[in-house]
Amino acid sequence: MDWPVLSIMLFTPLVGSVIVLALPKEKPALLKWVALAISFIPLILAALVWFSYDRGTGGMQFVERAAWISAINVHYYLGVDGISVPMVCLTALLTTLSLFYSFIIDQRPKEYFAFFLLLETAMLGVFMSLDFFLFYVFWELSLVPMYFLIGIWGGPRREYAAIKFFLYTLVGSVAMLLAVIAMYLETGSWDILEMARLQPFSTNLTLAAVAFWAVFLGFAIKVPVFPFHTWLPDAHVEAPTAGSVILAGILLKLGAYGMIRILLPIFPAMFRQFAPVVGILAAISIVYGALVAMSQWDLKKLIAYSSVNHMGYVMLGVTAAAAAAGSGPAAADSQAIALNGAVLQMWNHGIITGALFFLVGVIYERAHTRDLKAFGGLGAKVPTFAGILTVTTFASLGLPGLAGFVSEFLVFRGAFALIRPFAIVSSLGIVISAAYLLWKVIQHVLLGPLNERWARLTDMNRREVITLAPLIFFMVIFGLYPAPILDLINQAVVTIVGSL
Amino acid sequence: MLPTLSVLNLNGAVPQIAVAGAGMLIMLIDALFHRGSRRWAAYLALLGLAVALARVVESGASAETILDGALARDGLGMAFALVLIVAAALSVLVAMDYLRREEHERAEYYALILFATAGGLAMAMANDLVAVFIGLETLSISLYVLSAFFTGDAASREAALKYLLLGAFASAFFLYGIALLYGASGTTRLVEMGTAIRLAGTQADPLLWGGVALIIVGVGFKLALVPFHSWAPDVYQGAPTSVTAFMSVASKVAAFAALVRLLVVVLAPAAPLTSALLALLAVLTMTVGNILALAQDEVKRLLAYSSIAQAGYILVAAVAGEVGAAAVLFYLLGYAFTNLGAFAVVLAWSRRGEGRLPFSDLAGLGFRRPWTAAALSLFLLSLTGMPLTVGFVGKLYLFGAAVQAGWTWLAIVAVLNSVVSAFYYLRLVVIMYMREAEMPLALQRAGLALGVALAVCAAGVILLGLVPGVALDWARQAVAVVLS
Numbered sequence: 002m003d004w005p006v007l008s009i010m011l012f013t014p015l016v017g018s019v020i021v022l023a024l025p026k027e028k029p030a031l032l033k034w035v036a037l038a039i040s041f042i043p044l045i046l047a048a049l050v051w052f053s054y055d056r057g058t059g060g061m062q063f064v065e066r067a068a069w070i071s072a073i074n075v076h077y078y079l080g081v082d083g084i085s086v087p088m089v090c091l092t093a094l095l096t097t098l099s100l101f102y103s104f105i106i107d108q109r110p111k112e113y114f115a116f117f118l119l120l121e122t123a124m125l126g127v128f129m130s131l132d133f134f135l136f137y138v139f140w141e142l143s144l145v146p147m148y149f150l151i152g153i154w155g156g157p158r159r160e161y162a163a164i165k166f167f168l169y170t171l172v173g174s175v176a177m178l179l180a181v182i183a184m185y186l187e188t189g190s191w192d193i194l195e196m197a198r199l200q201p202f203s204t205n206l207t208l209a210a211v212a213f214w215a216v217f218l219g220f221a222i223k224v225p226v227f228p229f230h231t232w233l234p235d236a237h238v239e240a241p242t243a244g245s246v247i248l249a250g251i252l253l254k255l256g257a258y259g260m261i262r263i264l265l266p267i268f269p270a271m272f273r274q275f276a277p278v279v280g281i282l283a284a285i286s287i288v289y290g291a292l293v294a295m296s297q298w299d300l301k302k303l304i305a306y307s308s309v310n311h312m313g314y315v316m317l318g319v320t321a322a323a324a325a326a327g328s329g330p331a332a333a334d335s336q337a338i339a340l341n342g343a344v345l346q347m348w349n350h351g352i353i354t355g356a357l358f359f360l361v362g363v364i365y366e367r368a369h370t371r372d373l374k375a376f377g378g379l380g381a382k383v384p385t386f387a388g389i390l391t392v393t394t395f396a397s398l399g400l401p402g403l404a405g406f407v408s409e410f411l412v413f414r415g416a417f418a419l420i421r422p423f424a425i426v427s428s429l430g431i432v433i434s435a436a437y438l439l440w441k442v443i444q445h446v447l448l449g450p451l452n453e454r455w456a457r458l459t460d461m462n463r464r465e466v467i468t469l470a471p472l473i474f475f476m477v478i479f480g481l482y483p484a485p486i487l488d489l490i491n492q493a494v495v496t497i498v499g500s501l
Numbered sequence: 502m503l504p505t506l507s508v509l510n511l512n513g514a515v516p517q518i519a520v521a522g523a524g525m526l527i528m529l530i531d532a533l534f535h536r537g538s539r540r541w542a543a544y545l546a547l548l549g550l551a552v553a554l555a556r557v558v559e560s561g562a563s564a565e566t567i568l569d570g571a572l573a574r575d576g577l578g579m580a581f582a583l584v585l586i587v588a589a590a591l592s593v594l595v596a597m598d599y600l601r602r603e604e605h606e607r608a609e610y611y612a613l614i615l616f617a618t619a620g621g622l623a624m625a626m627a628n629d630l631v632a633v634f635i636g637l638e639t640l641s642i643s644l645y646v647l648s649a650f651f652t653g654d655a656a657s658r659e660a661a662l663k664y665l666l667l668g669a670f671a672s673a674f675f676l677y678g679i680a681l682l683y684g685a686s687g688t689t690r691l692v693e694m695g696t697a698i699r700l701a702g703t704q705a706d707p708l709l710w711g712g713v714a715l716i717i718v719g720v721g722f723k724l725a726l727v728p729f730h731s732w733a734p735d736v737y738q739g740a741p742t743s744v745t746a747f748m749s750v751a752s753k754v755a756a757f758a759a760l761v762r763l764l765v766v767v768l769a770p771a772a773p774l775t776s777a778l779l780a781l782l783a784v785l786t787m788t789v790g791n792i793l794a795l796a797q798d799e800v801k802r803l804l805a806y807s808s809i810a811q812a813g814y815i816l817v818a819a820v821a822g823e824v825g826a827a828a829v830l831f832y833l834l835g836y837a838f839t840n841l842g843a844f845a846v847v848l849a850w851s852r853r854g855e856g857r858l859p860f861s862d863l864a865g866l867g868f869r870r871p872w873t874a875a876a877l878s879l880f881l882l883s884l885t886g887m888p889l890t891v892g893f894v895g896k897l898y899l900f901g902a903a904v905q906a907g908w909t910w911l912a913i914v915a916v917l918n919s920v921v922s923a924f925y926y927l928r929l930v931v932i933m934y935m936r937e938a939e940m941p942l943a944l945q946r947a948g949l950a951l952g953v954a955l956a957v958c959a960a961g962v963i964l965l966g967l968v969p970g971v972a973l974d975w976a977r978q979a980v981a982v983v984l985s
Contacts, residue, residue, distance in 0.1 A: 070894075072973035109868065138888035145887065148927075152935045160935050164927055171923050175916040182901045183909070 007063050007079045010046040010089070011125050013039060014096075018118035021111060029110045033100075036114035040097040043125065047093040051489070054086050059492040061131065061194070069135070075191055078132040083493030084344050087486060088128040088251075088258055091351045094471065095250045096121040099243035102359060102468045105366070106154065106241070113154060120146040120247065127255050133181050133191040133263075137174070140259075143252065144170055147244065155239040162239035169222055169232035177219025180212040184267075197266035197500065213271035216264050217279070223256025226279075226316055227286040230309045237305035242362030245301070249308050250355035254347045257315045261344065261497070265319060269326040269501040276324035280423040283320050287313035287430035295437035300364070300371040303441055304357045307397065310434055311350045317427050318343030318412040321419040326501040332419060333498055339415020340494040341487060346408035348486065349396075349479070353405055356393045356472040360386070363465050364446075367458055373441055378451030383460040387447050389469050394442050396476040398435045403480035513560070513567040513574050516553035516582060517622050520589075523549025524615030531608035542608035543597045543950075546615055550590045553622075557583050562982045570690060571632040576982030577765075578626035580830055580975070581758035585625060588750045588837040589618040591954050595845045596743035598948030602853060605651055605741070613650075614747060617643035621755035630679045630689045633759050637675065637723065640755055641668050644748055648740040656856060660739025667722065667732040675719025681712030682767075695767045702770075713768060713775060717782075723756040724812045727785040734793075737805030742856055745801065746844030749808045750837045757815060757833060761826050764819060765983055772822055779820045780911050787813030787918040794925050800847050800858040803925060804840070807884060810922060811836060817915045818899040821906035826980040828898040831973060835883070835891030835965050842958030843880040846873055849947045849955075860932050867934035870944065874933050876959045881926040883962045886919050891965035898973070 017039030024032040054062055061080035069077040081089060099117065106113050123146065126139030144167055152163030185191055187201040202209035222229040237245050265272055272279070290309030297303040321339035325332035363386060364379075365371055380387040396403035399410075409431065416424035461469075479486055511518070526549075527542045562576035572578070592614060600606040620639025627633040645668065649661030683689055685708035686697035698709065718729065725733035737745045768775050790810030797803040815832055818825030850866065850873070851858040867874040883892035896919065903912040947955075965972055 070968070070970045070973065072970050072977065073898075112868075138893075141888045141893075145882070149934065152931060160931050163935070164924070164931060167927060168920065168923060172920050175920055178897070179900065179904070179909075179912055179916050182897065182904050182912075186901070186905050 005065050006046055006050060007081065007129050008065055010043045010050075010093075011079070011122060011129060013042045014118040014121040014125075018115040018122075021115045021118065024111065026111045029107070032111055032114060033104050036118060037097065037100050039118060040093070040100050040121065043121065044093040044097045047090045050081065051086055051090050054081070054083070054489065056083075056488055056492055059083065059496060064131075069132075073134075073185075074189065075134040076132045077135060078192065079129040079135075080131045081129060082496070083489040083491065084258070084261060085128045086489055087344070087348045088254055089125060091254070091348055092121065092124045092128065092251050095246060095351060095355050096124075098355070098359075098468050098471065099246050101464065102246075102362070103241075103243045104464060108154060113150070116146040116149050117243070120150070124247075124251050124255065128258060131193050133185070133193055133196070135191075136193065136263075137178060137181065140255065141174060143255065147248065147252065150244040151236060151240045154241040154244065157239075158235070159239045162235040165232050166236040169229070173219040173222035173229070176215040180215035183208070183212060193263060193267075200270075201267070203270070209268065209271050210275075213264070213268045213275065216259075216268070220256040220259040220264060221282075224253055224260070224312050224316065225256070225309065226282045226313075227289055227309065228282075230286070230290070233309060234302055234305045237308070237358075238299065238301050242358060242365070245305075245358040245361075246355045249305070249358055250351040253308060253312055254351060257312065257319070257343070257347050260316070260319050261340065265323055265326075266497055266500060269323065272323035273326040276320050276420065279316065280320045280324070280420050283313050283316035284423045284426045286310070286316060287427045288433065291430045291433035291437065295433060295441065297441070298373045300373055300442070300446070301358070301361045302371075303373070303437065304354065304361060307357075307434065307437070308350070308354055310430055311346070311354065311397070313427070313430065314409055314412045315343045315346050315350070317416050317420075317423065318346065320423070321412075321416040322498060322501070325419045335415045335418035336498045336501070337415075337491065337494050338411050339419065340498060341490055342408050342411025342413075342415060344490045344494065345483065345487065346412060349404045349408045349476075352472050352475045353393060353397045356389075356469055356476070357397065359465070359469055359472075360390050360393060363461055368455065373445040375452065375454070376446045377449040378447075379455060379458065380447035382451055382455060382458050385461045385466065389461070389466075389473060390447065391443065392473055392476065394438045396480065398438045399431060401480075404476045404483070406480060407483045509569060510565060510567045513565060514572065515556045515560075516586070517619050519549050519552040519556065520586075520615050520622065521619040523552075524612040524619070527608050527612040527615070531612075535608065539606045539608045539611075540597065542611045543593055546593050546611040547590060549615060550586050550593070550618070554583065554586045554590070557586065562979065566628060567626070568632075571629045572623065572626040573628040574626065576979035577762060577826070577830075578758070580979035581625035581754060581833075582622050584830070584834050584837055585618060585621045585751060585754045585758075587834075588754060588841060589614060589621075589747070591837070591841045591957060592743065592747035592751070594950045594954035594957075595746055595841060595848060597950040599741075599743050599848045599951070603651065603741070610647070610650060613643045613647050617647070617747070617751060621751050624755040625758035627759060627762070628691050630682065630691065630694075634672075634676060634679060636755065637759075638672060640752060641672065641723075644744070644752065647744040647747070648736060650744060651741050654856070656739040657741060660736045663732055663739075664736045671719050671722030671729070674715050674722070678712045678715030678717075678719060681708050681715060685709040685712055691762065691766045695769065698767065699770045709771070710774070713771065714778070716763065717775070717778060720756050720760050721782060723752055724760075724816075725809050726782050726812060726816065727789040727809065730786070730790070730809050733809055734802055734805045737808070738799075738802045738856065740856075742801060742844060742848050742851060745805070746841050746848070749804070749844070750840050753808070753812060753815075754833050754837065757819070757829055760819060761829055761980075762983070765823050765826060765980075769822065776820050776822065776908075779816055780908065783813050783816035783820060783911065784914050785813075786810065786816060787915060791918050791921045791925075794922070797925070798860050800860065800863070800929065801851075801856060803929075804843060804847070807922065807925070808840060810918065811840070811884070813918070814896065814899055814915055817908070817911055818902045820908055820911060821902040823980075824906045825899070825902035827973075827976040828895075828902040830980060831969075831976040832895035832899050834972060834976070835895045835962070838958045838961035838965070839880050839883045839890075839892060842955060842962065843877060843884070845951055845955050845958065846877040846880070849873055849951055850944065860929070861939070863929060863932045864936040865933075865938035867930075869938075873947065873955070876955050878930050878933070879959055879962055881929055883966070885923045885926045889963070889966045891962050891969070894966055894969040894973075
């Protein structure tokens with residue numbers, strides 16, 4: 002394509018947020034529709050990129066490169082490959098759905114929709130940037146609108162949650178920044194692909210280890226990997242519904258994406274050396290996340306902790322690929338399978354947990370409680386809600402035929418071959434997550450006798466069904482036939498594995 | 502022999518002459534024809550600063566000296582002079598409506614700002630320790646008077662007295678340091694002093710080390726480095742807010758200009774020792790400044806502690822010596838816009854007759870004053886160091902210089918401090934946007950001049966953050982041309 006499709010996709014929401022701010026606040030309906038309409042532009046372009054990405058050639062496509070700050074060799078450098086394309090599409094899709102769902106927002110809708118569009122630019126920027134400076138700019142930029150979304154439109158403890166979210170991520174970011182400055186001084190370049198070629202600090206192992214852990218910390222807090230996950234329950238629970246969807250659906254992926262795009266290719270030897278440590282953290286995230294989720298009685302908090310559990314699979318896949326770095330073609334297949342699983346799990350978790358948070362929002366709007374003990378018997382009362390919640394929950398626990406199964410299977414297939422002990426421990430997580438999803442979510446919400454409090458509960462309205470329909474579609478279609486997305490991912494994964 | 506006019510090279514001193522001349526003209530006109538509004542004095546001050554700015558920009562750097570070698574017109578001096586003039590002009594804009602509102606609109610205010618600026622310009626360009634000292638005193642004495650400008654206000658008077666007493670101490674230290682360095686090298690000219698020190702080697706010379714230590718103490722007082730900072734919070738809080746705004750930027754620019762020149766021109770051979778000393782001061786300054794800022798509940802005092810911490814960040818690059826000079830310059834340029842902007846918002850929002858702006862007054866202003874609040878949020882994010890603001894590029898450059906010079910641990914301390922600072926900067930944003938006002942503040946209209954100043958500051962913060970290339974090149978080229 003000879004027009005800058007990525008730039009247009011990237012900056013349309015930014016321009017849109019300015020347009021929304023300029024609209025009169027007396028007409029909330031108008032600005033909601035305008036914001037939604039604007040968000041369709043990146044969505045359509047993302048679909049276009051998905052279909053016109055040349056799977057035969059692979060590599061970075063739709064590349065745009067221009068000097069930005071030549072004094073320090075910073076470039077405006079965008080491009081997407083088979084890993085970023087699904088993430089870009091996920092971002093555009095969830096943003097549009099979130100905006101549509103957020104039509105119920107009555108409190109300061111103008112600022113809300115403007116922040117949301119700004120957030121979309123930041124997230125897309127992270128997935129598109131091939132220059133570390135640019136990457137960091139968007140990475141940090143994504144903090145600001147989310148901070149306001151939690152802090153202004155959030156629940157009762159919003160102030161605390163907003164500032165905790167911001168500070169936790171900032172600690173990781175600045176650690177990463179220092180390492181990146183050192184890497185820039187070493188290589189003279191901010192180019193992410195170039196850094197992977199040059200392998201900074203390959204002669205100074207101490208420095209390499211320090212830089213590895215600094216960058217790891219930046220991404221691990223975002224993923225989040227145990228023990229850096231403590232910001233997550235607060236932020237997810239206090240955020241408004243659409244904010245939780247974006248947090249869990251996309252912002253967590255920023256960290257995982259960084260692990261795959263940056264940490265693994267730039268420090269393969271270090272990652273290999275420290276794979277046991279990262280593997281332990283991943284296994285703890287999986288099992289501990291599942292156990293803590295099981296002990297929750299707040300539905301939203303339960304789903305928040307289930308993210309720690311499910312993102313752990315991503316980390317397990319990445320660790321498996323890293324553990325065999327440099328061991329040649331013998332392990333390449335298993336590495337590629339594990340990494341394919343990790344990337345697909347990122348997509349699936351975005352779709353599934355996004356849907357779960359929407360569903361929590363749906364029930365909370367009506368019941369004004371999220372206490373699992375207060376529900377029961379809703380299955381017969383609100384059948385549409387029950388149906389959608391059941392499908393989504395099954396997808397989340399990895400039922401074959403739904404999307405979650407494919408990615409978890411791939412991760413474990415790779416991990417069993419390469420890091421068997423960790424895989425065995427982690428497989429406990431699958432059992433526990435099945436337990437809490439069936440017991441807590443399905444049984445406590447849908448089954449049992451109907452609590453009389455909910456006798457007048459209404460089923461999902463059209464807006465809510467339309468919001469969830471695309472997500473259900475992807476859970477089913479990629480559960481039955483994942484080839485379209487796996488072809489895309491595999492291309493890029495094989496390139497990365499080949500370079501390790 | 503008396504120097505001839507050509508040796509004096511008064512043509513090169515046009516910036517100082519324009520600034521000081523405008524100040525004297527204001528005093529004269531006010532004494533002879535004063536009637537009614539003093540707004541003309543502000544315009545005259547802006548005119549004088551504009552002439553100086555035009556002269557600095559147009560003439561550029563050169564190797565020639567002024568006043569028989571006392572002042573240098575090299576890149577370093579001219580660049581710091583430029584930052585100082587811009588800061589002074591913004592300070593004048595910020596003060597215009599405030600002084601009228603507080604019923605203290607008098608022409609001397611602008612004259613004193615100009616005299617202080619002339620002193621700062623002398624410090625920025627000084628190639629002679631005596632010139633540094635004269636500049637320092639001109640700047641300081643003007644600031645003492647400005648601090649007491651609200652004569653009816655006990656806090657303002659107390660601030661001025663405290664500043665005067667501790668400032669006099671600092672001057673004494675500085676002067677004694679000059680004397681010792683003169684004893685060690687036999688000259689007060691920086692370039693010759695540098696040569697003498699290089700030739701003599703850096704073996705233990707008590708005169709030299711004593712002199713260096715005393716001068717650093719003197720400059721440390723001026724920059725409010727910890728442990729020489731105790732005057733700053735009280736003075737910053739007690740002085741009229743427009744004075745605090747000016748003081749927090751101008752005296753830092755001038756003092757850092759002198760410090761950088763000393764480090765690069767004179768003390769380069771002694772770098773290991775001076776760097777270690779400055780690194781210690783930097784750690785103390787950042788950490789103490791930030792921790793004390795956490796405990797504040799009033800914006801002006803918070804900004805006072807924040808600017809102590811900011812001086813610590815800048816010192817991190819100063820530790821790196823020549824490598825860090827460009828970073829110091831660039832950061833100060835950004836800091837001028839950011840800090841003056843933040844103080845401008847404090848001016849706009851504080852109650853009449855009160856220097857304080859308690860946190861509780863901010864509640865709900867995010868939506869009641871959307872533009873001003875957005876501007877303050879921008880400045881606070883820049884002070885935190887968020888990308889797309891000048892604060893980010895500046896800190897990147899500062900800490901990058903430290904890493905490049907091998908001071909990685911210092912950069913780590915600085916970065917951790919930035920995270921701590923995020924907490925108190927963001928708290929203001931939280932209060933503005935996330936709390937409802939219990940007793941809404943009766944707000945005045947901001948006034949056109951203040952609006953212009955705010956717009957210029959915000960534009961500076963964004964533009965320098967978005968396209969810093971030009972300014973980075975400028976800073977780098979400026980420090981490459983140092984008279985030595």
